[in-house]
Amino acid sequence: METETVIKTKDLTKRFENFVAVDKISFEVKKGEIFGFLGANGAGKTTAMRMLCGLSRPTSGEAIVAGIDVYHQPEKIKRNIGYMSQKFSLYEDLTVLENIKFYAGIYGLTDKQIKDKSDELVQKLGLQNQIKILVKSLPLGWRQKLAFSVAIVHQPKIVFLDEPTGGVDPATRKQFWDMIYDAAEQGITIFVTTHYLDEAEYCDRVCIMVDGRIEALDTPYQLKKSFNVDNITEVFYQLARKAKRAGD
Amino acid sequence: MRVLKFLLQKEFRQIFRDKNMIRMMFMVPIIQLLILPQAANYTIRNINVAIVDLDRSDYSNKFTNKVLSSGYFKLTAFTPSYQEAYALIEKDKADIVLEIPQGFERNLTRENKQKFSLDINAINGVKAAVGYGYLSNIIQDFNNQIRLEWIQPTSLNPIPNIEVTSSNWYNPNLSYYLFMVPGVLVLLVTLIGGNMTALNIVKEKEIGTIEQINVTPIKKYHFILGKLIPFWCLGVIIFTIGLLIARIVYGIIPLGSVALLYLFLSVYLIAIVGFGLLISTYSETQQQAQSLTFFFIQIFNLMGGLFTPIDSMPVWAKVITKVIPISYFIDVMRMIVIKGSQFHDVLHHILIVFAMGVILNTWAILNYRKTT
Amino acid sequence: MLFGVPVVQIVLFGFALTNEIKNSNIVIVDNAKDMASQQIINKLASTDYFIIHKELLSSNQIDASFKSGDIKLAIVFPLNFNEDLTHTNHAQIQVIADASDPNTGTTLTNYVTGIVADYNAQFNKDIEIPYQINQEVRMLYNPDLKGAPNFVPGVIAMVMLLVCVMMTSISIVREKELGTMEVLLVSPFKPILVIFAKAIPYLALSIINLTIILILSVFALDLPIKGSIVLLYAVSILFIITCLSLGLLVSTGASTQQGAMTLSLVGMMLPTLMLSGYMFPIENMPMPLQILSNIVPAKWFYITIKDIMLKGLGVRFIWKEILILFGMTVFFLFLSLKNFKKRLE
Numbered sequence: 009m010e011t012e013t014v015i016k017t018k019d020l021t022k023r024f025e026n027f028v029a030v031d032k033i034s035f036e037v038k039k040g041e042i043f044g045f046l047g048a049n050g051a052g053k054t055t056a057m058r059m060l061c062g063l064s065r066p067t068s069g070e071a072i073v074a075g076i077d078v079y080h081q082p083e084k085i086k087r088n089i090g091y092m093s094q095k096f097s098l099y100e101d102l103t104v105l106e107n108i109k110f111y112a113g114i115y116g117l118t119d120k121q122i123k124d125k126s127d128e129l130v131q132k133l134g135l136q137n138q139i140k141i142l143v144k145s146l147p148l149g150w151r152q153k154l155a156f157s158v159a160i161v162h163q164p165k166i167v168f169l170d171e172p173t174g175g176v177d178p179a180t181r182k183q184f185w186d187m188i189y190d191a192a193e194q195g196i197t198i199f200v201t202t203h204y205l206d207e208a209e210y211c212d213r214v215c216i217m218v219d220g221r222i223e224a225l226d227t228p229y230q231l232k233k234s235f236n237v238d239n240i241t242e243v244f245y246q247l248a249r250k251a252k253r254a255g256d
Numbered sequence: 257m258r259v260l261k262f263l264l265q266k267e268f269r270q271i272f273r274d275k276n277m278i279r280m281m282f283m284v285p286i287i288q289l290l291i292l293p294q295a296a297n298y299t300i301r302n303i304n305v306a307i308v309d310l311d312r313s314d315y316s317n318k319f320t321n322k323v324l325s326s327g328y329f330k331l332t333a334f335t336p337s338y339q340e341a342y343a344l345i346e347k348d349k350a351d352i353v354l355e356i357p358q359g360f361e362r363n364l365t366r367e368n369k370q371k372f373s374l375d376i377n378a379i380n381g382v383k384a385a386v387g388y389g390y391l392s393n394i395i396q397d398f399n400n401q402i403r404l405e406w407i408q409p410t411s412l413n414p415i416p417n418i419e420v421t422s423s424n425w426y427n428p429n430l431s432y433y434l435f436m437v438p439g440v441l442v443l444l445v446t447l448i449g450g451n452m453t454a455l456n457i458v459k460e461k462e463i464g465t466i467e468q469i470n471v472t473p474i475k476k477y478h479f480i481l482g483k484l485i486p487f488w489c490l491g492v493i494i495f496t497i498g499l500l501i502a503r504i505v506y507g508i509i510p511l512g513s514v515a516l517l518y519l520f521l522s523v524y525l526i527a528i529v530g531f532g533l534l535i536s537t538y539s540e541t542q543q544q545a546q547s548l549t550f551f552f553i554q555i556f557n558l559m560g561g562l563f564t565p566i567d568s569m570p571v572w573a574k575v576i577t578k579v580i581p582i583s584y585f586i587d588v589m590r591m592i593v594i595k596g597s598q599f600h601d602v603l604h605h606i607l608i609v610f611a612m613g614v615i616l617n618t619w620a621i622l623n624y625r626k627t628t
Numbered sequence: 629m630l631f632g633v634p635v636v637q638i639v640l641f642g643f644a645l646t647n648e649i650k651n652s653n654i655v656i657v658d659n660a661k662d663m664a665s666q667q668i669i670n671k672l673a674s675t676d677y678f679i680i681h682k683e684l685l686s687s688n689q690i691d692a693s694f695k696s697g698d699i700k701l702a703i704v705f706p707l708n709f710n711e712d713l714t715h716t717n718h719a720q721i722q723v724i725a726d727a728s729d730p731n732t733g734t735t736l737t738n739y740v741t742g743i744v745a746d747y748n749a750q751f752n753k754d755i756e757i758p759y760q761i762n763q764e765v766r767m768l769y770n771p772d773l774k775g776a777p778n779f780v781p782g783v784i785a786m787v788m789l790l791v792c793v794m795m796t797s798i799s800i801v802r803e804k805e806l807g808t809m810e811v812l813l814v815s816p817f818k819p820i821l822v823i824f825a826k827a828i829p830y831l832a833l834s835i836i837n838l839t840i841i842l843i844l845s846v847f848a849l850d851l852p853i854k855g856s857i858v859l860l861y862a863v864s865i866l867f868i869i870t871c872l873s874l875g876l877l878v879s880t881g882a883s884t885q886q887g888a889m890t891l892s893l894v895g896m897m898l899p900t901l902m903l904s905g906y907m908f909p910i911e912n913m914p915m916p917l918q919i920l921s922n923i924v925p926a927k928w929f930y931i932t933i934k935d936i937m938l939k940g941l942g943v944r945f946i947w948k949e950i951l952i953l954f955g956m957t958v959f960f961l962f963l964s965l966k967n968f969k970k971r972l973e
Contacts, residue, residue, distance in 0.1 A: 061471050091471040100463075114473075115473070296908050298912070348931065368758055373765075378769055379938055380778050382648065415717060416713050416717045418745075419718065419719070424734075425726060428727065546889070546890075567650065572644075
């Protein structure tokens with residue numbers, strides 16, 4: 009079955025003065041995929057993602073996201089993508105409901121759509137009793153889930169998640185991944201970076217970055233088979249031994 | 257413009273939920289307006305004078321009383337020796353030493369002229385000049401009094417005499433509050449408009465919510481307007497509070513049109529908030545923003561003509577005063593509040609500050625990058 | 629850069645700010661247009677005080693001139709000025725001052741009165757006025773009534789304060805933040821030496837700053853140093869040490885660099901600017917502020933600097949201020965030490 013390619017990069021590079029953060033990476037992501045970007049801190053994952061989001065201009069190479077050239081029309085992509093940063097950027101001094109409504113409004117949903125979507129989200133997250141609570145009073149796990157929901161409030165084609173599960177316990181992480189599966193089922197492509205190597209198992213395909221380059225790209229099953237190991241962590245260690253760049 | 261509506265909703269909610277900011281917004285103007293004009297009071301009065309009366313006659317006493325009853329002077333000492341009095345100047349206990357020569361009354365009749373010696377501490381040149389002016393007038397007055405008493409008035413003055421009559425317009429009470437309070441209010445509005453705006457945006461940068469905004473389809477001008485409008489409103493609120501305090505505490509009622517004041521305020525706020533925006537585009541941390549604003553606020557504070565006159569500054573300093581918006585507002589405030597200046601008087605101030613606003617905001621918009 | 633800029637700023641302000649009144653724009657309504665009025669106008673124009681901006685046609689225009697902003701004074705000559713003067717021996721000139729800034733109004737009026745009196749005096753050269761009380765005036769310490777003698781000593785105090793309080797405290801707190809302070813403290817070096825080592829560079833920097841400011845003031849502003857230079861430096865060093873100990877105190881009270889900066893600026897520099905006496909006259913302030921000004925070290929330093937530089941006085945006159953500064957230093961050091969020890973426990 010031929011599925012649409014939603015992200016396509018060719019020799020995508022980002023250079024900062026003398027430092028090449030992302031070194032000629034090329035890959036494709038299909039619609040509905042859960043695509044994982046693994047790597048140590050400083051490997052270039054976040055930099056690569058920021059280019060795909062239109063937050064950072066590539067130094068060279070090509071990147072097409074949702075059919076739009078990232079280099080020439082970064083603003084046009086933004087209507088079709090969602091983003092959740094490491095800091096789960098929600099407004100801490102606004103309530104749960106106010107955050108949802110704000111982002112929905114920013115993305116151009118009509119008043120009726122905003123109302124419907126807010127109700128739906130609140131139901132799904134089980135936050136009916138917390139809608140008037142300021143986000144700063146929400147526990148970390150809830151904030152994460154809220155941030156993710158807000159990132160896809162406008163049904164984007166792709167959602168980019170930058171280390172979304174940092175700092176929470178494994179149970180909450182599992183719940184979070186359930187939400188990701190849900191979204192993928194609805195046809196939203198998930199592009200997620202993480203340094204939790206066990207999360208690689210949750211992805212359809214995994215890409216391992218070392219020193220700004222792609223050292224491996226395949227399904228978790230295939231990777232384990234080709235490296236002859238039984239978990240992704242081992243795969244990673246083998247690749248990382250070649251790494252020259254120290255982490256943060 | 258729907259996007260703008262959502263942005264503004266969020267901004268105003270955030271501002272009014274920030275207890276610290278609200279407290280500052282009310283406390284800072286009140287405190288500044290109450291304390292600063294009390295400190296910046298340049299009225300020359302209570303001049304300490306030490307009188308060395310070597311004559312101790314009827315007339316020398318009359319003169320001493322005249323000096324003391326003028327209201328400008330305080331008698332620190334009445335010493336018999338010049339050395340003692342001079343030492344008082346050295347110790348900063350006296351500002352002026354006045355010596356009445358021995359045999360003053362007697363010799364004035366006999367020799368037709370006498371000489372008072374005045375030694376004046378001139379380190380503060382203005383205080384010395386004004387103090388001397390008062391004293392000199394008293395001496396001349398006293399002199400004329402004596403002449404009237406001792407000489408038969410003739411119908412024609414034998415000496416050509418030019419009389420200078422003087423009047424003080426707009427501030428007949430010579431109150432420094434009237435001069436300072438409007439200026440301090442300008443300083444206040446500038447601080448709030450510039451500093452608070454810059455810090456607010458940089459804080460968002462630090463938390464990461466700016467990045468989240470950058471990833472949405474919001475246009476640059478949406479974002480800029482979304483910050484400009486709320487802080488502009490805050491500026492107007494602070495200004496209004498300030499005007500009320502000026503009225504209630506100091507009894508200052510603008511002679512000119514209050515509407516004109518608000519017109520200029522509106523234009524000025526666009527420039528100052530734009531300035532805050534610009535600073536935020538050059539800062540990554542709140543500390544950086546704070547340092548940058550401190551640097552500029554210092555300049556505005558001291559070079560705006562608030563405490564020292566612009567006319568007396570050297571040429572290079574005058575150039576600086578011409579390129580900072582605050583000098584224009586301080587001027588306009590004083591013109592309208594104290595003298596009742598009208599629209600055509602301040603039109604060119606409005607135009608210049610408007611132009612500054614355009615430049616600053618444009619620069620900020622160009623500098624602000626959604627994609628780095 | 630962060631360090632040099634505020635210092636440069638303060639020095640620049642010291643040279644730009646003055647409360648002298650000169651270069652004021654004035655207007656003249658010359659109804660007489662005769663020799664006498666012209667001569668007086670020429671005298672006015674030839675001084676530094678006035679710039680004759682415009683000659684108005686009638687007194688009705690004076691209000692509008694003032695309102696348009698720049699004009700500070702208007703002088704009106706009556707219709708038959710010279711005639712009145714020569715035939716009736718009495719003529720009147722009207723001076724109208726924009727008293728928005730009271731001192732400007734008063735001073736400019738006094739200038740005009742003085743110039744007119746000067747002009748007047750030439751008629752009376754040969755006539756003896758009966759019962760004349762003459763005035764012999766000496767303007768001490770600053771005969772040209774310049775602004776620099778008042779401001780520059782204040783600038784010196786501010787620079788010292790900035791360097792020694794703000795920068796020292798920020799630098800010490802930075803070590804606290806980075807954690808290197810702890811390392812230094814557990815090292816074999818006694819804490820006293822660590823603090824000393826922090827302070828010495830700023831002491832040196834301040835002395836250099838002082839020297840630069842003095843050189844600039846003496847050569848560019850004609851400021852005198854009447855007293856002993858040795859005493860000047862000695863007192864300055866004492867004040868520097870006072871500020872350093874204040875910086876130390878601030879550093880014990882702040883846990884972040886940002887906090888140290890804010891505490892220095894708002895807690896130290898702002899009150900110093902307001903209450904040291906060079907920007908605003910202390911004697912005019914309400915009593916509570918006057919009392920408060922006594923705890924500002926810069927106030928005492930300002931007095932001693934003026935006494936040494938401008939009045940040429942010696943220790944005999946300033947021992948009280950020196951003692952106060954010394955006492956303050958000891959007090960600050962004592963407090964700092966106490967806070968320091970408390971933290972270590």
